[in-house]
Amino acid sequence: MAPPCGNFSTFQESLWPILAAQFPPALLANGWALSHLLTRRRSWHGGSIFSFHLLLTGTFYSLSLPLLVGYYYPPKDWPYGRVLCKLERFFFTSNLYGGIFFVTSISITRFLGVVYPLRSHGRIQTRHVHLLSLGIWVLVLGISAPTLIYSQLEEVGGVRECWGSATPGKLGEFYPYSLSLAGVGCVLPFLINLSCYSLVIRVVFRNPRLDPREKHKVGMLVGTGLVLFAFSYLPYHLFRNLNLGRRLLGAQELDCGVSKVIHSMAQVSKVLVNLNICLQPLLYAALGDKLRSCCRSRRGNGPHQGEVVAQEVYPVAQELLPVAQDQDVVAQELPPVAQELLPMAQELPMVAQELPPVAPVAQELLPVAQELLPVAQELPLVAPRQDDVVAQDHLPVAQEHLPLAQELYPVDQEIHPVAQLPLVAQDPDVVAQELLPVAQEVHSVAQEIHPVSRGGLGVSRDGASTTAPMDSVGWAKTLNHQVQPSKPA
CATH class of the missing domain: 1.20.1070.10 (Rhodopsin 7-helix transmembrane proteins)
Structure with a gap:
């Protein structure tokens, strides 16, 4: 077609x-x-x-x-x-x-x-x-x-x-x-x-x-x-x-x-x-x-200096x-680590400035350390303390007196206020006034318990007991005279 x-x-x-x-x-x-x-x-x-x-x-x-x-x-x-x-x-x-x-x-x-x-x-x-x-x-x-x-x-x-x-x-x-x-x-x-x-x-x-x-x-x-x-x-x-x-x-x-x-x-x-x-x-x-x-x-007719260097490099x-x-x-993998370490690196110069120079001190301590080294080597690893030796010697005695101490503990709790008396025993009148109620209570109890105590209880200066009658005040003064510490001559 x-x-x-x-x-x-x-x-x-x-x-x-x-x-x-x-x-x-x-x-x-x-x-x-x-x-x-x-x-x-x-x-x-x-x-x-x-x-x-x-x-x-x-x-x-x-x-x-x-x-x-x-x-x-x-x-x-x-x-x-x-x-x-x-x-x-x-x-x-x-x-x-x-x-x-x-x-x-x-x-x-x-x-x-x-x-x-x-x-x-x-x-x-x-x-x-x-x-x-x-x-x-x-x-x-x-x-x-x-x-x-x-x-x-x-x-x-x-x-x-x-x-x-x-x-x-x-x-x-x-x-x-x-x-x-x-x-x-x-x-x-x-x-x-x-x-x-x-x-x-x-x-x-x-x-x-x-x-x-x-x-x-x-x-x-x-x-x-x-x-x-x-x-x-x-x-x-x-x-x-x-x-x-x-x-x-x-x-x-x-x-x-x-x-x-x-x-x-x-x-x-x-x-x-x-x-x-x-x-x-x-x-x-x-x-x-x-x-x-x-x-x-390019500058001028000749090659630029940067071009010559570039051709060589x-x-x-x-x-x-x-x-x-x-x-x-x-x-590319280091930036996260570098960012974490950067604050620490910035703080290091400040810390270094605050620290004293270590080298002079170390040089001064070196001779002393060299002298002490032989002595330290001769010493035993663990030296026993004197307190430990004394404690070991008194341990048997303490174990023997433990039952007596347990029996005397309740009595000590009752007479603890009286044990503070030597601290104020310098004033006989004060002690007598404090002991008078106690003496009266003890005297009444003694008369109820022992018939002989009705005739009075006396204590001589040298510790011998007497049968001469004595009122409560005289008895308290005599007791205070015994507990009073002796003064130096």
């Missing part, structure tokens, strides 16, 4: 010289950049790894150009069979979006290295970048796999046409898939690139240590990358989906003039994508490290980087 607006193959046939001219530069540029990266790169960082994969996508993409040149060569025809038709579309799609994703990864790496150099240094290691690159390849192959189903070889008007999108019968299924590819594979990466490079430009142009020439170089590198992305990938996805949308319209709704312009712009945008493949090796691989060098401060820093990363892990 012939298209409603006729065949647009004439414009495609006019593009084969341009495609043929783009193939050698694309292949040579990507091959040279790969060899340059593999032979002269001593250390691989995130940007160099992403650049390596970007060059791989460019190399594979450029290898599909000869088939496209042969297809567009007039008269337009695909003589290579169905399998190569599907593989050519698959390689074109996968390497197209692989290049877009790796360009976006390079932009993110430059953004982190310029805007957040300290935070990103050491956190993103090479194994992380390799895993991320592997994930990008898996994603790219996954989103490009439907092209193996929709790409078909069909004969229209005696011409074998390799549909890069889908046949008219499956175009309704392919169109949503194409729109999703445009959103995920082009619009979103472009916004990420625009955001990253805008922040890079902001940081670079606010750096007072960079002169205007260095800032201009950074601006040119960043601006060229954004311009290439905007004028190659964006137009291709825009006109490609417009062309697919016009194919879905009916014959009555089509404007053949507009359809021809849209189809021609779609072919031109594909040529711009090929041009981008030729320039990417120069921009992202060969000149990729220039962005770092532009951020170094760089090899040492590379060797110490693994050790520093291990120390960083330990340092």
Whole structure:
């Protein structure tokens, strides 16, 4: 079935010289950049790894150009069979979006290295970048796999046409898939690139240590990358989906003039994508490290002193980087302990100032300690106390008098007030007055108990008893005279 607006193959046939001219530069540029990266790169960082994969996508993409040149060569025809038709579309799609994703990864790496150099240094290691690159390849192959189903070889008007999108019968299924590819594979990466490079430009142009020439170089590198992305990938996805949308319209709704312009712009945008493949090796691989060098401060014609020192220190820093990363892990575990010990450490100087100097005192006591050491060694471990020896000698006597003491304890409790008399015995009259009632009671009891006591009881000065009668007062005075302590002569 012939298209409603006729065949647009004439414009495609006019593009084969341009495609043929783009193939050698694309292949040579990507091959040279790969060899340059593999032979002269001593250390691989995130940007160099992403650049390596970007060059791989460019190399594979450029290898599909000869088939496209042969297809567009007039008269337009695909003589290579169905399998190569599907593989050519698959390689074109996968390497197209692989290049877009790796360009976006390079932009993110430059953004982190310029805007957040300290935070990103050491956190993103090479194994992380390799895993991320592997994930990008898996994603790219996954989103490009439907092209193996929709790409078909069909004969229209005696011409074998390799549909890069889908046949008219499956175009309704392919169109949503194409729109999703445009959103995920082009619009979103472009916004990420625009955001990253805008922040890079902001940081670079606010750096007072960079002169205007260095800032201009950074601006040119960043601006060229954004311009290439905007004028190659964006137009291709825009006109490609417009062309697919016009194919879905009916014959009555089509404007053949507009359809021809849209189809021609779609072919031109594909040529711009090929041009981008030729320039990417120069921009992202060969000149990729220039962005770092532009951020170094230079004064005059010679190198800045800080740059000279950095060049000398760089090899040492590379060797110490693994050790520093291990120390960083330990340092992250220490802050809680350090915070607990900090108050104690702050109090130690104050305590040390309050303590007297120990060294002079120790030096003075050392000779005395050396003299006392032999004496201490000769002494027994436990020397018996003299009080303990005396107590052990009197223990049998105390045990013998214990029953008598238990019998006398009640009597002692009764006569305890009288036992205080020697303290006041200095005054006989006072003692006599206090003992008079007691003497009277004792006398009356004695008369009742013993008949002899009626005649009186007398006690001589030398202790001999008398039978002379004595009243109570006289008896008390005599008793007081006996208990009174004798005065010294």
